[in-house]
Amino acid sequence: MDSVRKPFQGVWNIIRFNWHYYILSIFLVLFILLLQKSFNQSFKVAANILALLIISSTLITLIVSLYIYDFSKLYTLTWLSNLKQGGKETIININAGFDETSSLLKRKFENSELLVADFYDPEKHTELSIKRARKAYPPFPNTFRISTKHLPIEDSSADKIFAILSAHEIRNEKERIAFFNELQRVLKASGQIIVTEHLRDTANFLAYNIGFFHFHSKATWHKTFHSSRLQVAKEIKITPFISTFILEKNGSAS
Template identity: 40%
Template sequence: METNRTKFQGVKNILNFNRHYYYLGFGALILFSLVAYIFEIPTFWNQLVIIFILLGLAMPLLVSAYVYDYSGYYKLEWLENKRIKTSNSLSIVNIHAGFDETSHLLNKKFPKSNLRVFDFYNPKDHTEIAIQRARKEGINHSKTEQISTDLIPLETNSSDLICLLSAAHEIRSNQEKVIFLKECKRILKSTGKVIMVEHLRDLPNFMAFHVGFTHFFSRKTWKKSLKQAGFSKISEEKFTPFLSIFTVEP
């Protein structure tokens, strides 16, 4: 099913899927205000703490608006820099964790290509609250097929392009990540590419998401996992300071 992104869709997603974080944040704000009033905490320190809490709540929303609503990320024009010809007939695989905002965009971008869409979500192992909410409220591609991370039901050397767009970090186990990436390598043609988009556990994302940046993995972790999976050519390009686009080849 095709869906159109609404204004501030990225911000709405952050608020909706991570609302527990905002409940806790506003609860902390109210609690601190009461403590400050009761114990007469000096105005300077009172205001400093309140500003810190409000920035912690606002920064993820501001960054999400920038990255997902204003940067042009969902236009997928950045794919053209990867020497992938949209006019060709390609075998494309898009793999996600149950929240799919890109398959219908890939269909439009590659109208002559054959697109397969897979969902690797496993409620036993992938237990993040945010992705559980996203799955319940998202609208996925009508031809989405459920898979496990250790088996992608495609022939060896059959895919030209594999897209992992803000999805692979939902695989929390390093061992499971490597097994999954090995499957990606198996189905990839020798001339094919894996395009993986991820936030990283780095300083810009710490400034944006604070403790929430631990949900992501570091550049070192991703490169190590990709190399363990057998990939030999790994390049990275920044799309805004907060997103990394990895182009991976056999």
């Protein structure tokens, strides 16, 4: 993948990887508008309101996504200035089948060793969007496959571990805790884990309506971190819709 993001790449990816949802919305609106001709006046008003809600909800989602993925600082990585700075480091970037950040991290930490891991499992991660994304974008060179239960990496060997918009795909709580226990195991005592996610909160509900159920709540993330012997050293709001947790091993946060 090209390390330079193209204009409107973020929102365009959302549309082309989830086009079936937008086609369904269009057909649903057309069906409502056609059907309302046979309704009485009260039902016509209700039908028009429903069609308007579907259209406005879809537009709001796309506008917010355009802001987050194309106009915010999410992919500039300027927010990484909050991290501990070292010399040549071992950095691990973990994705869930779609990797938009490894090339950016490689350029940001050009003097460090970057390892890229992919925990995508076609039996668990059956979303059409991920399958389409994997076809559209080849993996970062030398990406290796892992499971959420085991990272083939030595103990206390990583200076920084990134999980950017990927860890929420681990839906099962026990599996998610086991995954973060593995991250804790391979992290150096002075290292940091950077988890960037949407949250199941008011802002994301207003932006994505019922789609916000795909995200985990802040309380859920904190429970996961605590159960994995990690603590939040800092929380960053990149946008009102995106949160980054900088994690360290218990007892090492400053």
